Amino acid sequence: MxxxxxxxxxxxxxxxxxxxxxxxxxxxxxKTTIIDHIIQTxxxxxxxxxxxxxxxxxxxxxxxxxTMMDFIGSHQLLFIDxxxxxxxxxxxxxxxxxxxxxxxxxLSGSSSFDxxxxxxxxxxxxxxxxxxxxxxxxxxxxxxxxxxxxxxxDQILTYGLYPEVYSYQNIDDKRxxxxxxxxxxxxxxxxxxxxxxxxxxxxxxxQLLALQVGKTVSINKLxxxxxxxxETVNNYxxxxxxAFIIYRVQGYSKNLAKEISKMDKIYFYxxxxxxxxxxxxxPIRLRADVGGIWENFLITERKKNxxxxxxxxxxxxxxxxxxxxxxxxxxxxxxxxxxxIKMGTRRATAPKSWQENYPNATFNTINESLYLDWLLx
Numbered sequence: 001m002x003x004x005x006x007x008x009x010x011x012x013x014x015x016x017x018x019x020x021x022x023x024x025x026x027x028x029x030x031k032t033t034i035i036d037h038i039i040q041t042x043x044x045x046x047x048x049x050x051x052x053x054x055x056x057x058x059x060x061x062x063x064x065x066x067t068m069m070d071f072i073g074s075h076q077l078l079f080i081d082x083x084x085x086x087x088x089x090x091x092x093x094x095x096x097x098x099x100x101x102x103x104x105x106x107l108s109g110s111s112s113f114d115x116x117x118x119x120x121x122x123x124x125x126x127x128x129x130x131x132x133x134x135x136x137x138x139x140x141x142x143x144x145x146x147x148x149x150x151x152x153x154d155q156i157l158t159y160g161l162y163p164e165v166y167s168y169q170n171i172d173d174k175r176x177x178x179x180x181x182x183x184x185x186x187x188x189x190x191x192x193x194x195x196x197x198x199x200x201x202x203x204x205x206x207q208l209l210a211l212q213v214g215k216t217v218s219i220n221k222l223x224x225x226x227x228x229x230x231e232t233v234n235n236y237x238x239x240x241x242x243a244f245i246i247y248r249v250q251g252y253s254k255n256l257a258k259e260i261s262k263m264d265k266i267y268f269y270x271x272x273x274x275x276x277x278x279x280x281x282x283p284i285r286l287r288a289d290v291g292g293i294w295e296n297f298l299i300t301e302r303k304k305n306x307x308x309x310x311x312x313x314x315x316x317x318x319x320x321x322x323x324x325x326x327x328x329x330x331x332x333x334x335x336x337x338x339x340x341i342k343m344g345t346r347r348a349t350a351p352k353s354w355q356e357n358y359p360n361a362t363f364n365t366i367n368e369s370l371y372l373d374w375l376l377x
Contacts, residue, residue, distance in 0.1 A: 002163070003142050004034050005308045006130050011038045013128050014077070014104055020097055020123055022083075023108040025132035026244040026269070027185045030163045031108045032081050034132065039077060044104065046077035051085040060086045065095050072096075076104060083107040083119075090122035097126055110189070110243075133244070134270045135161040136304040137375045146372050153368075157284045157293050160272025178276040186273070190243050196236065201228050205236055209246060209266050210277045214292030214327075216251070216263040216319065237266070244269050249299065252316035252329050252336075256357065260319045267296045295341045298366060299328055301375045324351035326363070336361035345369045 013021055025031050039046045049056045059071045060080070072078055078096070083089050093105060107119070119127065140149055140161075149156075159165055159174040162181065168174045186206065187199065196202055204226055209217065223230040240246045246266050253261035268274035271293060275281055284290055299315075306313055313332040319325040326338040336358055340348035342365055350363035366374050 001033075001037070002135060002139055004030065004132070005136065005139055006132060007034055007038060010034070010130055011042065014038065014044075014106070015042060017128060018101065019128040020093055020126050021104075021106045022119065022127050022129045023106070023132055024129065024244070025108075025110065026134075027110045027189070028162055028164060028181060029132055029134055029244075031110075031132050033163075035079060035081075035106055035108060039079060039106075044077045045075045046079060047072055047075040048079045048081065051080055051082045051089075057086060060092050061088060063088060063092050063095060065099055068092065068096055069100070072103070076102065077106070078103060079106045079108075081108050082110065084109040090119035093119065094122040094126065097123070110185075131244075131307055133304045133307070135163055135166055136308070137301050137372070138305055138308075141372075141376055149372065154284045157271055157297055158275060158281055160270040160275075162270060162272060165272055174272070175276075175281055178272045182273055182276040186245060186277070190239065190245075196239065201226050201232075202236060205233065206240070206245075206277045209237075209240075210268065210274050211289075212292075213265075213267060213274065213289070214295045215265065216260065217266050218263055245273065247303070249328075250316055252318045252331070254357070256320075258320045258322055258353075260321060265317050267300055269300060271297060271300075291343060294343050295327055298341055298371060298375070302328070305375065318354065320353060322353070324353045326351065326354060328366075338363040339374075340365050342367040 010021065010023070013019065023031050023035060036048075039048075049060070051057075051060075059068060062068065080086065080089070086092070089107070093107065096103060097105060137149065144152075155174075156166075159178065162178075165174050165177050165181075168177065187203065190196065191199055191202065205222065208222055208225060219230050219233050222233045226233065237246070237248070241248065246268055248264040248266055250264055251259065251261040253259035274296070280287075284293065287293070303315070305311075306315075311332075313330045316329040316331065317325070317327060318329050318338065327341040328339045330337045330339075338350065338354060338361055340363070342348060345367050347365040347367065354361065354363065
């Protein structure tokens with residue numbers, strides 16, 4: 001078992017905190033595993049409910065304190081897995097939390113848009129939330145040397161870092177699991193949970209976004225290509241973000257006329273899922289999209305690290321209409337840090353217009369010789 005960076009923080013909050021703990025993340029990312037591991041080790045009597053099983057629906061949809069406590073009994077910790085499947089779960093948990101402060105409560109959900117909608121208002125001020133992603137390079141480094149990670153990097157770029165996929169040794173097993181995961185979760189679950197009716201449009205949108213990794217994305221062009229409205233495209237992208245499939249990075253601008261700021265870049269949380277969407281698992285070094293894949297990988301790993309550290313650094317890319325660009329920007333405490341992402345060992349120099357407009361900003365190249373130091377700090 002690879003140790004997860006969030007485990008100790010979640011454990012500390014269970015033992016010492018007084019909030020309802022909510023763990024978000026896509027299916028099969030390890031939410032249930034990490035919570036099971038924690039509650040098995042903290043010596044608190046617990047009861048676990050899998051809300052996929054409808055037998056528990058009447059209990060927790062009742063919003064009746066006595067009914068729920070009769071079920072919980074003398075247990076001091078309640079864990080509800082896939083809690084978004086319980087109607088009005090937020091109201092029920094509010095009743096339990098407000099009337100029994102000693103009861104520790106953990107909720108997990110694969111759908112942040114569904115579970116958040118059900119808990120946000122009733123549980124305002126009562127929750128501590130955690131986002132769990134696919135495995136990170138920093139987590140792998142706890143069990144593998146830098147040499148071992150580098151030896152495996154091409155497979156990571158191809159098949160991603162979902163725990164089960166990573167554990168498979170056989171390439172066919174990796175591919176088959178990713179295809180099954182994509183079909184079962186991306187399409188079936190999201191369509192069911194979100195109410196999206198146009199299955200074909202969603203699939204086509206994901207494929208177009210996968211092809212544009214590392215490039216700016218025009219909502220109008222996507223709308224025209226898919227023959228659906230810009231509003232619908234934005235709605236679909238928002239749902240895919242809340243389902244932990246993709247995320248947006250905005251362009252940085254200080255309102256200089258030449259800076260592009262109205263289009264985003266869109267990246268995938270997992271490259272295995274991205275490649276499965278395209279049906280392309282060909283060798284990374286032979287692919288035309290290798291630059292975008294490498295950029296997606298590094299920026300996503302950085303995003304995981306910042307999230308796990310609860311570091312609220314703001315992230316961007318930078319591009320001008322004249323062609324100057326920097327792949328990735330971090331802004332923290334009023335300071336700008338620019339990073340140009342390169343495969344191989346090449347180094348880049350800062351664009352002249354970047355130096356002129358932001359003379360106090362830093363600039364660094366992140367290449368295959370330097371990326372591990374950047375991701376592990």
